[in-house]
Amino acid sequence: MSSNGALARRWVGAVTAGLLAVSMTACATSERDAGGEGGGTFVFGAAGAPKNFDPIFNDDGESFRPARQMYDTLITYKQGTTELEPGLATSWESTPDGKTWTFTLREGVTFHDGTALDAEAVCANFDRWFQMKGAAAQSQMIYYGDVFEGFQTNEGDASGEPVYKSCTAQDPTTAVLSLNQFKGAFPAAFGLTSFSISSPTAMQQYDANAVTQSGDSFTYPAYATEHPTGTGPFKFESYDKAANTITLVRNDQYWGEPAKLDRLIFKVIPDENARKQELAAGTIDGYDYPSPADYGTLKDQGHQVLIRDPFSILYLGINTKNTPELRDIRVRQAIAHAVDRDSLVRTKMPEGSAVADEFVPPTVAGYTPDVQKYPYAPEKAKQLLAEAGAQNMTLDFYYPTEITRPYMPNPADLFSAMAANLEAVGITVNPVARPWNGGYKDDVQKAGSHDLHMLGWTGDYNDAGNFVGTFFGREKAEFGPQDPAMFADLAKADAIPDPAGHAAAYEQANKNIMSTYLPAVPILTTGPAIVVRENVQGLIPSPLTDERFVTVSKN
Template identity: 30%
Template sequence: MKNTRIFALIIALVSLLTLTACGGTTPAPSSSPSASPSAPANTDAANLADTLTFAQGAEPRGLDPALVDDGESSKVIVNIYEGLLKYAKDSTALEPCLATSWKVSDDGLTYTFELRQGVKFQDGTDFNAEAVKYNIERQMPGNATTDMTYADFVYGYVTKVEAPDTYTVVVTLKDKNTPFLSNLAMSMAAPMVSPKALQENNGSVMEKPVGTGPYSFDRWDKGQDVVLVRNDNYWGDKAKTQNVIFRFISDNSARVVALTNGEVDMIDGIDATVIDQLKSAGMTVDQPDGMNTNYMAYNVDSPIFSNAENRKAVSEAVNVPELVQSLYQGYASPADTILPSFVPGFSSDIKQVAYNPDDAKTILSKNGVTAVHIITYSNVRPYNTANGDVLATAIQGYLSKVNVTATIDSYDWTTYKEKVKAGDFDIAFYGWTGDNGDPDNFMSLLSDKDPAMNISRFNDPTYLELINKGKTTPNGDDRNAIYKQLEQIQVDQNPWLLVSHSKLLSAYSPKIQDYYYHVTGNVFLSQMTKLK
């Protein structure tokens, strides 16, 4: 998954999504939409460019929504694919998309979806109930492959999918699952892929994506860019710009220069050190609060950090508020809990372990901890705009003060994901951008069996029991209380040192109109335009 991914408009409070019949919802964590300042109305095609170029810090891992879990893939995916549901432009409230309506049985186990008619996949085949059935069954328990990271998260409770007619789908769950509808709007696992394309490509469309969205895939020049073209057969509002290019520029400074020179139109993954430079060049900087968490993970399977006392001691060695102010200069806030403050279940009563280097030094010396192996990533992330190298080096400095030597191995993002999964580390850095505004989306990371998601390999029976209880409890005070208990277990057991919740920083040219960067960290380009 599964991480938010930027203006002076701040994410407003969230009402809880309520599972009600016929698609009724109340707003979830809300964010004012990122949007460009009022620009002169100018829709004359002669005055608009035919291409938008968005530069990001890393190449996608792939473009099959069932087979990826990273934000760089997600930003491209949401412009090609769609799901049964979607999020509102300014929040994670649910809206119809490929399903026009839905209802839930009284026992909470059966979901009936009425589908939009007349929709075509970009290969010309029909979107219908059989296509939905194919997509869900592909990722159900027993069918999902090990590289389908989000399959269990989205479809793990599904026991049966039926297509009683061409435009009706009935999904049956084994237990109540409060986040289920919210999960169906996510950019991972939930988007609908052309069954024909999957069949023609041995079950994977990582490099040949086919969805129903406003843009179609044109080409992928590895190491350089992905090019999309307008889907003129799109069922909804057609894309306003003919071509979209996602360019990969790993170096932060180079990405800034590309924007200020006019080589690209929009960038993300920037940090506080370039804000003044961008503004002085006439660029607009977007910076809403992010639905994200930045953390340092202890590998509980390593000889050092299988001991909870050592995990606590290393956490005590790090002055988190000082670290956050130094690295992010006001564009992130120190984290005491996994959940951002506007996500249901957040509790201000939860406080992580306090800075205490003397105690850390005593415990680590007593337990013979003199060295640790750290792995990190070389690029910036939406939750860590200082980049992984900088964060790891800062932690290395704190550890040296308690007589622990930290060796650091750094990798590009794609390689790093594989290194994390392999598990050859004591400490690693990761983060999460919320997919759907539901607390389970954050807290389940520490219960997941997949080491690509639960990179600490944390496995606590009480935690697992509470996670399952939270998924089946209706939204409200009782459910919030469960997530407060889960947050306290995280503090007590300390599989992560929580670092920060960051603003979503991106920037764009003044030529861009209707800029839009969603609270989930995705960038939807179809309604943006660029003045010549």
């Protein structure tokens, strides 16, 4: 994991890294030409099919996994950490107010179609996102909406004030990005897969912006489905929907050290037991999110269970809209004291998990140990319920089915344990199970028809706003009416460019969230595993689930 100072560095110089990458490329190429180790095919068992292959129109891990291998971002994350390092930009810097970012680009980089990477190509991507037309297309740009907040012309549900202002190609290797306001997400958010840089030539040739909607279904253009074109170490070859396989091939003109593999195949296998069986049979070389209950068996079979460093938060959400008692903070505090989080971590979660006392992991600037804590105390919970006159509550507790999340490997087990804790202090629990993509997210996040629910977040980058800002930065149906002062706390923290002031403001916001607002109960932080066969080398587990297969080989 990275240190808290990693994000705080607003000025980064890394020209040496670019020179080193060139020298490593030459060495790797000569070794492969001389018959050195490498080559072959790696088959990864994917849990689901990608929506498409255009990063800007995606927001889920199964879509991002192949995209990360084909594209690069201006800034990237050092493998195995949340630290920033050069990507397509060898260095970057901002003005003191954080509104102007200057990127120095690598020279000699080409897209898979032969188009040269230069500042005009970079600006074409930023302008494309900002100028995107159509409610359908804008609705699919989830990360852009979260980070940049608004478009040149908002359509459909888009309504934010744009953070982006303009991009200027100062010269072929210098792109200058102007923002209307500072955001604490930067510079780390420049490394998000959604903000990968695409070939302007390919985007124009294959009508990249032509997204249409029919009911709940979306149709994506040829660029996103057949011709994704980045600068990454692998190139798109095919997507065989009948065989459920996505095939990528090595990019021998990659600017960095070329991939050791000849081919990288993602085989879509929705059932976890089927993935486990195919790993045992040797028809796949790895898969993600194995059940913690299977760790021992997988290791006994000789496989490598690679556990990521914790960078996620599971919380018990509380909706104050439907049940008046939940608007009393004493009742929310009682719920917090009622849940035996230590037991959940010991009995329901994989190794490396820990109790969360707040909504930010300890490695993020803005975390503070000095928050109000709610240790397991059933008698204290009963006392608080009595003081609030809420001894006879019945609460609709929603939990998801047909899903495994990094922070929630078995939702039914976690629900059962927490429901038993609540029943023990006198709260009657009405269980409501909903399929993750068949009612749960809509009921919880849009309709707000629940009282309690389980959700969480695996961080995308190392900034407190990526956690508490995502959770509580604006009015959400999943929590019901909330205190505007909480929104103000978070907005104030996010708007401070000075790293020390930024972190201090988030520390204070976290204190207020846990003592004054308590819109939910932080439960635990965890790092899920990824498993590969014993003959696989070079896969580095990422706390961001941002694994790159460029370093992978098989012996």
